[in-house]
Amino acid sequence: MTVQLETSLPSPQAVGTVVGLLGHIENGARGTQVFRYSISEDGGPFRIVRDFSQDAAFAWQPGLYEHEARVRVTARVNETKDTAEAELPYRVVSRVTGSGAVLTPTAHPLVALLSVPACPAGSRVRVAIQRDHDQAVTYTGEEACRGNRSNNVYVAGMRADSAYQLRPEILHGADVAPGAWLAFHTGLLDGRFPPVSTATPRVGSAASEPLIIRSSDRVIASDLEGNVLWYLPTEAFLTRVLPGGDFLVIGDGRNSVNTMRRWQLVREVDLLGNVLRETNIGRVAEQLASRGIQSDCKKGSQQCVSGFHHEVIRLPNGHTLAIAGLERIFPAGTQGAKTNVDVLGDLVIDLDPDFQVAWVWNSFDHMDIKRASLGDEKCKEGAGDDGCTPIFLAPEANGWLHSNSLNYVAASGDILMSIPEQDWVVKLDYKDGKGSGKVLWRLGLDGDFTAKSSDPYPWFSYQHDVKLDAASNTLILFDDGHRRKTKFPAANNRGQVWKLDEAARTATPVLNADMGVYSMAVGSAQALSSGGYSFEAGMLHPPDMASRSIETSADGKVTYAQQVNGGYTYRSFRVANLYSAPDK
Template sequence: MWLGSSVRDRKPHCPGSSVPRSPRRHSARLWVEALEDRSLLSGTVALAPSDDSPLIGESVTWTATAVDVGVNPVYQFSAAPHGGTFHVVRDFSPSNRFAWTPMQEGAYDIRVNVKDGYQASETASAVVTDEVASRVTGSQAVVTPTANPLVALYSVPPSSARSVFVQFAVASDDPAWRNTDTRAVVPGKSSNIFIAGMLPNTTYEMRHVFSDDTGSVPLSFTTGSIPANLTIPAFTVQQPPGPESDPNQDMIFHQLIQGNPQAPSLVATDLSGLVTWYYDLSQSGFTLAKVGQSLVPGGTLLLNGVDRYTPIPTAPNVLREIDLAGNPVRETNLAAVNAQLAALGFEPVHAFHHDVQRLADGTTVALAYPERTIDVNGTPTHYVGEMVLVLDTNFQVKWAWDAFDHLDVHRGPVLGEVTQPGSPEPTGVVPLLPAVDWLHVNAVSLSPTDGNLILSVRHQDWVIKIDYENGAGDGHVIWRLGAGSDFTVNSADPNPWFSHQHNAHYIDDHTLILFDNGNTRQASDPAANSRGQVWTLDETTMTATLVLNADLGDYSFRLGSAQRLSNRNYSFMSGSQGDVPPPRQFGQTIEVLPDGTPSYVLKVASPEYRSYRVRTLYEGTDDALAGAPRKVESVVINDGSAQRSMVNRITVTFDGAAVLDPGAIELRRQDGTPIHFLLDVSVVGGRTAAVLSFAGPEFVGNSLADGNYTLTVRADRVHDRWGRELDGDGNGSAGGDRLVRVSRLFGDSDGDGDVDAEDRERFRSAFRTSACEPSYLWYFDFDGDGDVDGQDNGQFNRRFRRS
């Protein structure tokens, strides 16, 4: 059914009401709520979907038709829960079509804004409300294949729990579960999560776990084959993991140098080199995917791509976030960004490149190339510069930094790099060539102690810190690290400084890691190898101490990455070895011990920009240490007071974030009878807390009955993010249950195990009081009816002088 109305006539969605919805495709409903808004721009805009009855996880292509809105219309698409706040899903672009994949049932408002060119301010718009149906029809979960044969959609039924995650494992008698990230449960609605990181042609078990300790029996799903038309380079183990290799991060997220619709550039493998995930570009609208990708915690990825609107065929003009099935989540493009930069007084940029990262506050930082003509000793000279862009959650420019305003153009590239016309270098996408490849920044990251930004400036042989201050900074250069920089080096190595480095970033408050390609050393010593380096920085004394300087046994003239692993080992990607041209080049992921000794090597038959060791595709990439296995930090009865007259709550707190499988906590009477309780699991201040409470006819006053109990926290059902079992017995090693004795005796107000005269005096002070009075003591209210009365007195007297 189609209904037309104006924007100003649209009625809000009232709380408590709902748009009719159904899991049956033929009965889902869609209607147009606004066709135009003539108050801003003359002309009309219509918006229509490819499917007017979509299910969760199905891609819907929205097509806008604009009449009389100008000769160069551009289209911006946004989405919102019906009546809610719109979020941009694709910024202004010449394309009047956008693919949107809803991930929860309900009514959604889809809006398109149209204007005549990027610089225009007046827009016309249309809003359509679309009803999305759930895949869940009852109380059972549903697993659905996706277009990617290694990815499944898991749909969790509605629940009153706070949150949910999904576990998956190769089917076996003893599954080795891996977990997705934890998602908040929307009351009354299903939760839907893409499951990724699975081997081809393999049967998996999947189950969901709610924060209240309820969940599901495992469901089976068998993955398919990787399509024969896709070319993925061979991965070969050259040195298998040794006894001291990191056992926790047993998957590798690979970023190959370039991808196209027949050759994925984003691939995940296990440590044996078997593919467990890939990004298929064939339906993406991209002709190329270039370097500059990252995993985002929560199961999405950020990447740079090239579509048909790029001004130069190889210039990445799209910045996109995708889910693990490859569906766009949000995106922007060069032209939209340049319109915003112009409004802020900045020059345009010509391509995204090398790096894009999600910052802790939800903003996104990306790199882009401007170009400027510089007077060098009286000669006009084209320079490729650097722009750092920080985008808000709608991918709108929030902060920008132009290197031309902050760095000395007269300090040219250390090795004199100039990009020539037709060059395959990333800087070959600027319009005026030849051009001095001045900086060639290849990494941007956050400084953890001050919220400033760290840039790896390859062609200056420097790492620099710029004043960002979480968006409040003025961009001035705070310091430079490297040869001829602001730091004094502390090292016995005769040639300690890095050159033409990659992936410099902090791994803790004062320690920096990077891949030292070593181009400048190679220029004077052809036998020089690339190195993996770790530096400790003292920003007070401006001293840089070289902690690790691992000779990797090879030379990679470009590409590379660096990572600290969970067990204090390190992993480096030496990404471009062998002979030029690229068909004979290869990359290596090299794990080294803290002393630099190699302990694992995986070769890929292709140049590779970066590789990162991970456990799952849901945690992003980081340098976190696993440390000791999780322990139970505390078990608190009630509010921690001594009384055991009532026991209505038990809180188990772990010493960090922990994953609780179903049945992780047991409570039994002294005779072994299990007690059925309610459980609520949450994370507060980085620590997981599990709260047991008691409700139902068997619990008078919502308290345990009198008696002795044993609380067991099962080590085999509590894990950290690395999959290691709980150190329940506190001996420093994974394994061993935590046992806690719990007792309850009504009237025992001091927890000494009896009801004596002291307890009687306290009871008398609370007798005949109610919950609104200061002298009311809730733990003497046996039946929980809000007062301490004669019935409570009778229960107390029955237990007086008992222990």
């Protein structure tokens, strides 16, 4: 068997050009054909940009600098394991032809590409952005100069149908060397954006993180006046914002093993929605087999790695952690079932920089299967809905955990995991990929900590977006409050901050802010650089749906709130610009 590799555009192409890649197997056996794409730059090692997938075509975004690349496709027939490879060279050339910067429109109406002539190594470059007739100047993130190569920056954070001036600035220590201003006019929006209103006008000084990025049916960034400044042009479930203008998302698409499409992909994408790295749940399941986790996703089977859900985060070492669903059939009597029962548990999967499996945590090994879902959650067979991954093994599965967030604790190298169907936050023995996976403690009602509070119901329930500040040992989260709402029907959501004493196993609430509204699901929590907090009540007033981003002072007083009508928001992120990840 052989494989042919074709490109949509001939080499060379200018920086910023997306090139279509297409693999085609010849003389191969019958069966499921899958394709992996890898890239080498300037003679360096090959890096996987998309792992084995039934999608033979891939839209490749080369690195944003001139270089000599080699493109490799590896093809495989799943049933026979036959493989073949093909390579071709590809040159990416500079857009800069003189001493000045070059401004190029992109396919995104709110994003421009600014190509900056080579600047000295050790210096840094950024782009200044000024709207015509405005005094304020904003900036992209800074990036290192490439010496004898151009720097190329996707410029974003601009309002639609507006005239702007853009210029490069070279930073040498405290010195700034500005280039010439270049005119750019942004394009029009398509009109598919929900109405935004100010629910609570700002109290106090201006915000230090003036942008809100929302993970919803459509990923949108707006300012605090509600003006759209950017959106992700492809459909995706945004989990985290990365420094430099990239994003981690869960997506629908083709995997390596079956026909399921919902929540099958983990991707890193840029401001244009270009895929920089991708893997799929089928490919991950293949690798888990060598770690004792077998997967066969069809009726009559005993176990299935079914899809990613809720969370993907980036670690300081460049690894990526993702939550995935794991179905397993248990005998009658399990969690009160009268017959054999399908239980949907969770995996935490550590992916290296090539999105290859480096470590895994299995809930069935470390959580008590006898403790059923507190909300008696059920997940129906099929593609799944709400927070359920696809279900393959039975007409219905017990939604046992519904884990929804991960947080890396740098001080110990461990992981915090939010498990809302248990009303717990657990700390996992990760130790930077060398840990046992043991549950080190459980925070929440009936867990390992005593709440030092006179509140009639101090503990959170069905919580979201847990983060630990190791320096102060304080933990922030959004308390959806399902169990508290049952006991106290007038209860609202809360934004909580807990002071933990891990040695004494005590937890003291230092913030218990009433959000003034009740979201039945989703939500996020973030500490702001001002000392206050931002919380997202993301699912108000069903079935009409609305979401509200709520800013509070350090003592929990609401100082600003922005509402979006007509849809939900899974999470929101307050950022200084589109190149900055939340600090905490």
